[in-house]
Amino acid sequence: MKGPLVCVVDDDDAVRLSIGLLVETLGLPVRCFSGALDLMADGEALQNAHCLVLDVRMPGLSGVGLQERLIRLGYSVPIIFVSAHGDVPMVARAMRDGAFDFLQKPFNEQVLLDRVHDAVLLAARRREEAERLTEIQRRLDGLTAREREVMEGMVAGRLNKQIADGLGISMKTVEQHRAKVMEKLQVESLAELVRIVILSERKGLP
Amino acid sequence: MEDCDDSIACDALRLDCEVCYRAVFEAVPEPVLLVDGQGWIVDANPAAAHLYHRPREAMRGQIVGSLFVDPSVLEGLFENRRGQLPAGIHLRQDGTRFFAEVSVSYIQQRGGSLAILLVRDVTAAREAVIRLEEAEERWRFALEGAGDALWDWALDSGEIKVSGSFRAIIGWPDERPLQGNEIWPERVHRDDLRMAIAAFSAHLADARPITEVEFRLRLEDGSYRWVALRGKVMQRDAGGRPLRMIGTVRDVHEHYLIEEREKRQQQELERAGRLIHVGEMASALAHELNQPLTALRNFSAVALRRLEELGAAGERIREPLKMIAEQSLRAGEIVHRVRGLARKGGLVTAPVALNEVVRDIVRFTEFEARAHAVQFVLDLAEPLPAVQADQGQLEQVLSNLVKNGIDAMRAVPGERILQILTRPGLDGMVEVAVTDRGEGLAEAVRSDPFAPFVTTKPDGVGLGLAICRTIIENHGGRLWVENSTVRGTTFCLCIPSLAG
Numbered sequence: 001m002k003g004p005l006v007c008v009v010d011d012d013d014a015v016r017l018s019i020g021l022l023v024e025t026l027g028l029p030v031r032c033f034s035g036a037l038d039l040m041a042d043g044e045a046l047q048n049a050h051c052l053v054l055d056v057r058m059p060g061l062s063g064v065g066l067q068e069r070l071i072r073l074g075y076s077v078p079i080i081f082v083s084a085h086g087d088v089p090m091v092a093r094a095m096r097d098g099a100f101d102f103l104q105k106p107f108n109e110q111v112l113l114d115r116v117h118d119a120v121l122l123a124a125r126r127r128e129e130a131e132r133l134t135e136i137q138r139r140l141d142g143l144t145a146r147e148r149e150v151m152e153g154m155v156a157g158r159l160n161k162q163i164a165d166g167l168g169i170s171m172k173t174v175e176q177h178r179a180k181v182m183e184k185l186q187v188e189s190l191a192e193l194v195r196i197v198i199l200s201e202r203k204g205l206p
Numbered sequence: 207m208e209d210c211d212d213s214i215a216c217d218a219l220r221l222d223c224e225v226c227y228r229a230v231f232e233a234v235p236e237p238v239l240l241v242d243g244q245g246w247i248v249d250a251n252p253a254a255a256h257l258y259h260r261p262r263e264a265m266r267g268q269i270v271g272s273l274f275v276d277p278s279v280l281e282g283l284f285e286n287r288r289g290q291l292p293a294g295i296h297l298r299q300d301g302t303r304f305f306a307e308v309s310v311s312y313i314q315q316r317g318g319s320l321a322i323l324l325v326r327d328v329t330a331a332r333e334a335v336i337r338l339e340e341a342e343e344r345w346r347f348a349l350e351g352a353g354d355a356l357w358d359w360a361l362d363s364g365e366i367k368v369s370g371s372f373r374a375i376i377g378w379p380d381e382r383p384l385q386g387n388e389i390w391p392e393r394v395h396r397d398d399l400r401m402a403i404a405a406f407s408a409h410l411a412d413a414r415p416i417t418e419v420e421f422r423l424r425l426e427d428g429s430y431r432w433v434a435l436r437g438k439v440m441q442r443d444a445g446g447r448p449l450r451m452i453g454t455v456r457d458v459h460e461h462y463l464i465e466e467r468e469k470r471q472q473q474e475l476e477r478a479g480r481l482i483h484v485g486e487m488a489s490a491l492a493h494e495l496n497q498p499l500t501a502l503r504n505f506s507a508v509a510l511r512r513l514e515e516l517g518a519a520g521e522r523i524r525e526p527l528k529m530i531a532e533q534s535l536r537a538g539e540i541v542h543r544v545r546g547l548a549r550k551g552g553l554v555t556a557p558v559a560l561n562e563v564v565r566d567i568v569r570f571t572e573f574e575a576r577a578h579a580v581q582f583v584l585d586l587a588e589p590l591p592a593v594q595a596d597q598g599q600l601e602q603v604l605s606n607l608v609k610n611g612i613d614a615m616r617a618v619p620g621e622r623i624l625q626i627l628t629r630p631g632l633d634g635m636v637e638v639a640v641t642d643r644g645e646g647l648a649e650a651v652r653s654d655p656f657a658p659f660v661t662t663k664p665d666g667v668g669l670g671l672a673i674c675r676t677i678i679e680n681h682g683g684r685l686w687v688e689n690s691t692v693r694g695t696t697f698c699l700c701i702p703s704l705a706g
Contacts, residue, residue, distance in 0.1 A: 012497045018504030025511045057493075059654030084496035085489065090679050106500040106538040109507035109531075 004050035004120045009033045009066070010082070011058040015105070019053055019082075022109050023116055036061035040069065049077050050123035051100070051116050056083035056090060064094050071097060076126065078119035082107065136196050139185045147184070150177040154190060155197050239323040241270045243284055248320060257327060259298040270323070273297055283321055287312055293328065305329045338441065354454035357437070359386045361448050375433065375457055377426035395422035395430055402435075409439065410448050417451075420458060432462035489676055492541045499541070503534040555681075557592040557704055558600060560636055564626050567604045571612070578622065580612050585627040591703035593636050595681050600701075603674040603685070607640040607697050610670065614644025614695060635683065635700035643694045647687070655687055674699075 006023045010016040011034055020032045031049075033039045037060055039046065054063035061069070067079055078100035081091060091102045100122070101115045143151065146167075153163035164174045187193045231238060237254035239247055250258075250265040258265065258273060271277030275295040291308040298304070309324040355372030359365075366386040373379075376393070394402050398421035405419035417437040422430040437453025510527050513520035568575075568582050575582060593600075608624065615622040623643050631637035647655055648662040656675045671685075678685040683701035690696070 012501070014501035015497050015504070018501040018508065021508040022504045025508060059657065082500075084493040084500065085676070090682075093682065104542070105496040106503045106534055108535065109504055 003028055004124055005029050005031060005045065005048040006051045006053065006116060006120065007031050007033065007039055007045055007049045008053045009036055009039050009058070009063065010053075010055040011035060012055070015055070015082075019112070022113065023053070026113055026117060028116070028120065035059070036063065036066035040066065046075065046077075050127075051119035052077055052079045053112075053116065054079055054081050056081050056094070057085055064090055067094055067097060067099065078122050080112070080115050080119060082112075133200060136185075136200050140197075140200060142184050143181065147177050147181050150174055151181045151185075151193070151197070154178065154181070155194050237325040237327075239265075239270060239273075239325065241283070241321045241323060243318045243320075245270050245280065245283070254325065257298075257304075257325060258296070259300055259302075264299075275303065283310070284312075284319055291323075293332075296325070305332045354436075354456045356452065356454055357389075358450070358452040359437075360450050361386070372455055375425070375431065375455065376423065389423075393424040395424065398422050405435075406437075409437070410451075412439075412446065417453065420462065423455075431457060431459040434458045488544055492544065495541050496538060499534050499538045503531055503538075506531040506534065554596050554598075555594050556597065558595045558597045559590070559592055560600070560628055560638060560701075561586045561588065561590055563597065563600050563604060564628060564638070567601060567608055568626070570601075571605060571608050574609065575612055575624065578612050578616060580615055580622040580624050583623050583625045585625060587627075587629045590628055591630060591634075591636055591705035593681075593701045593703050595701060596677075599677045599681075603677050603699065604638070604640070606670050606674050607699075610697075611640055611642035611644070611695075614642045616644075618644060630703070631700045634703050634705060636703045637698060637700045639688060639696050639698045641694055641696040646692050646695055647690045652690070656685070 006028050008016055008019045008023065008030060009032075010019065013034070016032050016034060020030045023030045031042070031045050033042070033045075036054070036058060039052075040061070052066075054066060056063045063079075063081055063083075070077070070079075076098075079094075079098075080100050081094055081102045082105055083091065083102070084105040091099075095102060100119045103112055103115070140148075149167055150163055153166065158166070160171055160174045160178070164171045167174070182188075182193065185193060185196065187196065231240075231249070231251050234251065235253055237257040238251045239254055240249040242248050247265050247268045247270050250260075250262050252262065255262045255265060271280055273296050274280065275297055279291050279294055288310055291310060293305065293307045295303050296306045304327050307326045307328050309326070311322045311324075313320050313322065355375055356369040357372055358367040364385045364387065366384050366389065368384060368389075376389075390402060390406070391399055402419050402421045405414075405417050408414040409417040415438075417435065420432060420434045423433045424430055434456045435453060436456075437451050439448040439451045441450040442448050506527050510524065510531065513524055513527065564584065564586060568584065572582075604626075608626070611624045615624070621643065625639075625641040627637075627639040627641070629637050629639075646652075650662055651657070656671045661670075675685045678699050678701065681701050683699060685697065685699040688696040688698040
């Protein structure tokens with residue numbers, strides 16, 4: 001099945017299977033794991049997962065423990081916790097650490113499906129954004145040092161003359177670099193240029 | 207002979223009398239001697255002959271003084287008539303002696319006065335008295351040696367004599383005479399009265415060999431102190447009625463308070479344990495039920511969705527299937543409510559010093575540890591940040607881990623050491639580690655030692671660790687197995703500290 005992958009981790013066979021079948025009715029591909037470590041070991045599943053449905057309490061690594069590890073690895077994916085316990089403090093911590101939602105077992109399946117759906121959309125959006133950023137970064141990386149200097153002047157709102165004086169080059173050369181920057185970054189206007197530079201900076205890129 | 211008729215009548219009467227008298231003399235079980243004015247024995251009855259081990263014939267005509275070790279008591283027997291001779295020692299023919307009291311009465315006969323000596327052998331009674339005095343002396347000696355306050359209570363008069371140290375406890379300044387009831391029941395705390403009375407009654411009625419009871423005694427200043435009383439009846443009358451009782455009172459106030467506190471803590475711990483058990487049993491059950499209920503709900507939901515694909519053909523199945531889905535949620539609701547009820551009250555948290563909890567638990571379980579030759583080794587970080595927790599529940603968890611540790615070393619031939627370590631952990635947590643030198647977790651529980659209803663103990667229900675983990679998680683902490691090898695197991699828990 002093609003599409004955004006949903007991973008289900010629950011040590012209870014029946015629960016795991018039933019959640020898997022349920023999510024499949026959304027038309028999404030599902031992978032089921034009986035333990036958190038099994039998922040950790042499956043790089044491909046982690047790579048493609050758009051949503052994790054995790055049991056809070058499991059032998060070995062718990063759902064919350066898995067969440068912690070993923071955060072430490074810098075891996076971000078919406079997590080929906082399901083628990084048969086009223087592990088309120090644990091859940092509160094999981095939510096604080098960015099869990100997407102928490103459902104108490106047994107739950108209304110429609111709520112789970114809605115949340116899985118939302119989570120998958122969120123993950124898709126995040127992925128898109130991340131891909132865009134990667135692309136922007138790729139384009140930024142394509143600039144020469146001089147082009148980058150000119151670009152920084154443009155973003156700072158300086159006139160061509162000011163940039164030329166600042167870099168000790170001719171106005172004409174500045175204009176040539178400007179055109180190159182617009183071309184390499186695939187932007188049509190100065191406003192668009194400023195936007196993607198700000199986007200890349202917000203993400204902590206150079 | 208003018209009154210001959212009379213005289214014959216008189217003689218006849220006298221004869222009757224004598225016959226009568228003789229019959230009595232012969233038959234009475236008491237030894238009786240007839241003695242004339244010169245001190246000769248005129249006659250001795252069979253009981254007397256038996257008592258003195260002499261034939262009656264031999265006794266007749268004997269000097270009565272020869273029966274007495276000290277004959278001087280007989281002086282003036284006829285001159286100053288007495289009802290009683292001083293108690294003294296009498297001699298048998300074979301030289302053996304006995305202690306006797308003698309009652310005397312007199313009769314007038316034609317030949318002069320005769321004394322009737324009624325002899326009572328009181329040797330046994332006298333020895334009993336002597337023994338009693340000796341016993342009392344020993345008893346007193348032992349009591350005074352122990353430094354206790356003494357009392358000596360005459361039950362018939364009610365008078366009680368108490369030692370200076372007893373007066374000092376109560377705060378009585380002088381030596382004014384006292385009545386027993388001025389002390390008990392008068393000064394016994396109302397709540398202890400029933401117990402005190404029971405203890406006295408049981409001994410007074412001879413159902414118990416001693417009176418032994420602790421109660422609060424009111425002092426002169428109105429305050430109460432715990433005292434331990436011991437008492438023993440020293441004398442009873444022939445009917446077994448107690449005449450005199452002596453005993454001690456010891457001030458055990460400080461001792462009692464400490465003991466009381468420990469007992470209360472122990473009870474508190476057990477009570478909390480029971481409560482937690484009920485709550486956690488419900489919690490564990492809820493978990494076990496919620497899992498299949500979840501699956502049931504999900505499967506029926508999946509079935510309903512697949513039914514859509516069949517269109518009208520599935521219509522007749524849709525309704526019952528929907529019912530199944532609804533009922534599974536309803537069952538979940540019920541489970542949830544039951545758990546809510548069992549959890550009622552929730553956590554009672556306050557700042558808790560974990561090191562103190564560890565020390566308390568070591569104290570509570572010391573007996574068990576000693577019984578299994580287990581030694582505690584404490585490695586407690588000082589200072590350690592306090593944690594916000596329900597102390598009773600933490601004690602429950604730690605005592606559970608400690609008891610598990612002790613159990614784990616049951617069959618270990620080597621040194622049995624249970625180490626408890628505390629230390630500040632990561633992220634503002636405080637950690638406690640309990641390490642035993644057992645042979646590691648059993649195969650059955652190794653994969654998930656916290657799973658409910660899985661146990662290796664013959665009398666266990668497999669909830670201990672599950673409960674512990676729930677408690678710690680309810681505190682926002684974690685409980686896990688740090689390490690388990692054939693050389694031992696370490697259980698670790700962490701709880702958020704107040705500082706963190």
